[in-house]
Amino acid sequence: MDISQINNLLTSKNIILYFFKTIALIISIFYLIYSVVILKQTEIMNKTLQAKNYFLIYSISLFQVFLGVFLLLLTIFFL
Amino acid sequence: MKNNGQNHKLFHSFCLYPNVKFETQENKENVILVLRAHPITQIYWLLNSLFFIFILSLLNYFFPSFFNATQIFFLNVFAIVFILSYLWLNFLNWFFNVGVISNKRIIDIDFHGIIYKEVTATHLNKIEDITSKGGGYFQSFFDYGNVFIQTAGTEANIEFIDVPYPSQVATMINELIGKKYGH
Numbered sequence: 001m002d003i004s005q006i007n008n009l010l011t012s013k014n015i016i017l018y019f020f021k022t023i024a025l026i027i028s029i030f031y032l033i034y035s036v037v038i039l040k041q042t043e044i045m046n047k048t049l050q051a052k053n054y055f056l057i058y059s060i061s062l063f064q065v066f067l068g069v070f071l072l073l074l075t076i077f078f079l
Numbered sequence: 080m081k082n083n084g085q086n087h088k089l090f091h092s093f094c095l096y097p098n099v100k101f102e103t104q105e106n107k108e109n110v111i112l113v114l115r116a117h118p119i120t121q122i123y124w125l126l127n128s129l130f131f132i133f134i135l136s137l138l139n140y141f142f143p144s145f146f147n148a149t150q151i152f153f154l155n156v157f158a159i160v161f162i163l164s165y166l167w168l169n170f171l172n173w174f175f176n177v178g179v180i181s182n183k184r185i186i187d188i189d190f191h192g193i194i195y196k197e198v199t200a201t202h203l204n205k206i207e208d209i210t211s212k213g214g215g216y217f218q219s220f221f222d223y224g225n226v227f228i229q230t231a232g233t234e235a236n237i238e239f240i241d242v243p244y245p246s247q248v249a250t251m252i253n254e255l256i257g258k259k260y261g262h
Contacts (some may be wrong), residue, residue, distance in 0.1 A: 038164075041193050041194065045190060048099075048196065049099060049175055049179075050099060061171075071157070
């Protein structure tokens with residue numbers, strides 16, 4: 001790697017790009033963890049109070065987990 | 080009010096004879112009333128979400144000066160996902176924070192910030208005093224307030240906060256105690 005390549009790597013545009021991707025990755029990982037916690041908590045909540053429309057509530061919480069995975073993959077492959 | 084039919088009022092915040100079960104339910108224990116916070120008290124998180132959407136659309140005017148198209152797309156996706164999560168979290172918090180009145184007990188189920196669970200229960204014969212409180216413009220207009228149930232001895236007191244028809248709730252509990260224990 002010569003000086004010009006290092007220089008290119010450290011241009012402000014590249015730094016913003018790497019910074020953006022790192023932040024997006026961290027947020028995606030945290031969101032995925034959060035959505036799994038919410039899913040588990042939904043199960044606990046339903047055990048405490050068994051609601052009639054539990055399937056719908058559980059499905060929405062599960063959808064959140066899929067959204068978290070989708071967001072993570074999107075960040076890794078498209079950003 | 081004394082019929083055995085189900086009756087749900089105010090977006091399921093006042094459910095008479097609902098078809099629900101709870102974790103610590105005893106044999107021959109029937110749920111008579113399930114209470115949640117009055118829907119009007121939940122309006123703040125809907126308004127907050129609308130405010131966040133407004134802020135996001137405002138920021139979209141400034142994004143092109145700092146970010147490229149892909150980054151703007153990602154920023155919008157993240158913001159929308161977080162707004163939806165905020166709505167869902169608040170909904171769950173409202174839906175599962177309930178007060179249950181059964182033919183045997185009064186149960187208060189609280190989830191603090193979703194993660195922490197607190198279940199307080201007392202038998203009807205341990206109840207010493209019931210107070211319903213409601214005041215102020217909104218509480219009077221929408222008929223909601225707090226119900227405090229004082230119990231005997233070292234048992235924890237129970238509070239139903241911002242529930243609809245607080246005086247009706249207090250009357251129902253008094254009637255139940257009267258029917259069961261004759262005082």
